[in-house]
Amino acid sequence: MTRLTQSNTWKALQTHTQALPHMRSLFEDDTQRFNNMSTSACGLFLDYSKNRATEETLSLLFKLADETQLVSKINAMFNGEIINTTENRAVLHTALRAKPEQKIMLDGVNIVQEVQETQQQMAKFVEAVSSGHWKGYTGKAITDVVSIGIGGSFLGPKIVSQALRPYWTGKLNCHFVANVDASSITEKLKVLDAETTLFVMSSKSFGTQETLTNTLSAKDWFLTQGGEQNDVAKHFVAVTSNVAKATEFGIDANNIFPMWDWVGGRYSLWSAIGLPIALLIGMDNFLDMLKGANEMDQHFLNAPLTENMPVLMGLFSLLYGNFHGAQSHVVLTYDHYLRGLPAYFQQLDMESNGKSVTLDGTQVDFSTGPVIWGGEGTNGQHAYHQLLHQGTALIPADFIMPLNSHNPLGEHHIQLASNCFGQTQALMQGRNYDEALEEMSDSKLSADEQVLIAKHKVMPGNKPSNTILMDKLTPTTLGSLIALYEHRTFVQGAIWDINSFDQWGVELGKNLGNDVLDRLSADTDATALDSSSNGLINMFRQGNI
Template sequence: MTHLTESSIWQALAKHSLQLPHMREMFAKDSQRFEAMSLSACGLFLDYSKNRATTETLELLFKLAEETELKDKICAMFAGDLINTTEQRAVLHTALRADADQEIQAEGRDIVPEVQQTLAKMEAFVDSVVSGQWRGYTGKAITDIVSIGIGGSFLGPKIISQGLRPYWNTGLACHFVANVDGTAISEKLKLLNPETTLFVMSSKSFGTQETLTNTLSAKAWFLKLGGSQSEVAKHFVAVTSNVTKATEFGIATDNIFPMWDWVGGRYSLWSAIGLPIALLVGMDNFRALLRGAHEMDEHFAKAPLRENMPVIMGLLSLWYGNFFNAQSHVVLTYDHYLRGLPAYFQQLDMESNGKSVTLDGTRVDYSTGPVIWGGEGTNGQHAYHQLLHQGTALIPADFIMPLNSHNPLGEHHAQLASNCFGQTQALMQGRTLDEAMAELAGAQLSDEEKLLIAKHKVMPGNKPSNTLLMDKLTPQTLGALIALYEHRTLVQGAIWQINSFDQWGVELGKNLGNDVLARIGAPQAATELDASSNGLINLYRQRQI
């Protein structure tokens, strides 16, 4: 056993998990449960009353957080300590949304001035493009942006831009490309005019295979349709640390935006990686996005554990994963603009906490990193909600909804809200056999038939969920929401004593992919790998037309 699972608090939680009443009973006994188990912070409202948790549960979870020195670990992140121990890096995405007058040390210097300078550079760039001052090689203004990246450099800009669709105010269109499948970029380029298209390439090394390949294809398209190498600088900018490679490509030095080692890709949308967002919504709205995240940072850093929204959400997720064997967690959005959030949270959580050894290299003997999945709640109700209600797996759920719509239309939003709240109620209370029998009381069926059908209509309930609400989806509330899930991820990783900020599994896949690519292009057949890999490579080579 590890030190964590040997602890008296862990053992007490394991015992306590076997003694809880059904949530129906919890609500029946406590008319103030909603008031006691809800919390407002940074424009968000969290109802966590529909969880398999009592006051005793929460106290044990908070004691676990205290025993594992969660507060100290939170402070260490904000202080710029090298908490990414395997890469000896600070984790300071929070500095990207810090106030201009803060001082934050990293690599022996205050990094806030660099961040502010980059924001100012972004603002000047956005203004020049939006105003039409920036011109393409034939003198025409830019109409379309193509954002090329992968991982956090793709998901963050795309999903946040999608979420802020009501705030697109610059008149530009943006297209996102990540997949190295040639179809992805080919279909985008068919829609575009090289004279009015600007490409934003995001790669820290300027060598990420998928991103570089797509960027080279975009450049070839630009050159084929009339552009020249000397005019590449009018149509390509980069967010990268490798200035040399970017300038060799043809990008002007003034149009290269920095990336820093103390920002992981999945936390990078707040940096110049967010240029596509700013180009769509303008810098005022981009700064509002940062402001919302900063407010959540302040809440996370300063609020007591028992009143701390990311801490509560992180602890409840850990509770189900470690003591109820919940293998996945579903995120359900009741807002069309937020339909991409489950995919964003999927990368954030699974790339961060999909680990199997502790910081000191000991193999864990407890579950880490559930599978995160989900989608638009109303669509899911007619598909996978069946599994949530009557399946055998315990799947905790987060329901996310703004209380006011950007597109009020008749009874649409009231119906949306009723579906959202009704689903959380149904998951919590379920349906008993007696209730199912009562529903069938007037049916023209025999008693045996009624009983059989009733058994199929029984739902156990006691399925946990959180409900996250906001008055309206704005750049500021979306910033707070994203930061909430960032910090929720840290909470779990800190208690599990793992490194939430490296991604060696991702790196292995990249390295082996590069090796396979070399073998695909080699003159001789592949023979030196395992039989399956050799066979697949050789089959691919043989079947090329």
């Protein structure tokens, strides 16, 4: 048994949550529930009134946060203490968006100064490329950028670039490559011109298997298209901590951007990993995104728990996973530009909190990270929303929507909003049997048929959701939104007392994959593994003779 589940507050929450009334009743009993259970911060508005919660629920959750020393753990992260204990590292992605005048010391070095120097390096590079001063090997300006990475080095830049499409300068196109499947990079190279293409390789070690393989293939393509080894420096730059390998590859040392151990991949888009973003939207807009994230950092660090947006969202997620049996959480973006955001939050949350032991190695006896999934509204309403409304699983939902569209056109946005708000209402209130039967009263069906169909139209409701609104999707509000989910993830991990910043499961898959790769390339039968792995390896080898 863990200390957490043996606490009186945990046990009180178990009893309390079983006796909560239907949310319909909560709204009927409190006409001010929306006003009492909503808050604003950093350009975002959060309506959390459609949660299975009363004042007592919130009081118990805040008490749990106090007992697990959440505030102290927040301060420890911002102060650069070693909170990633299994890798003996500080966790300071917040320093990447710190204000220039802030001072954060780590091992005797003010890392904010290092971050500012890197941002200045990025700004000069972005200006050189976007202005056309940076020339390819034939003297032509760059028109296309290929970003090569994997995990956080790929997903963050891709999804943020997609989200900020209205802010693209129009001077460059960007293509993202992560999958080691040759089809991915091959299809992109087909439409590119080596004379005007720039490759940005992002790998801390300059040896990540997928990233290095794709980069080597890109280099081979470049050389077969007319470029020479001496021309590589004009078409390849790197974000890495391994300067030696990058320069050996042919990259000019002046075009190598640093990475730091105190930044995890899934938290790295604020660093030079975000170089593709800056190339597309310009450095000023990139800095505005950092500004929004910093504003959320300060809110998270300083706001009382009762008004703290990441804390509220983290506590509600914990509530449903640990006390209502929810095993997944859906993120629904009612904005086309934000359609990739659920995948980004999926990696952020599941790689961070997919753990099964506490910091001291004790096996947990409670549910940790849920499955995060989602999609774009209104598309999902004609697919998986059916499960949300009438399925047997409890799936909490986040609805995200800007009040104003970048593309106002006729009735499109008002219809989008009506769908978004209507879905949250339907999930909350549902439809009982009497209401369903009443709706059938004017039909031509017989009484028995009406009774039968009414049973099929019953929806239990009481399905929780948060609604996050912003005036408009901008670099600043996007920065705030992403930082909100970063800190929401931290809150849960802090209360569960797990390490949200390592990823040993990912490492195991890499190591075993490398072992299998050696056997796939061997000249003898692979017989040292389990029978399934051996059989699959031999089938692949036979099929590729």
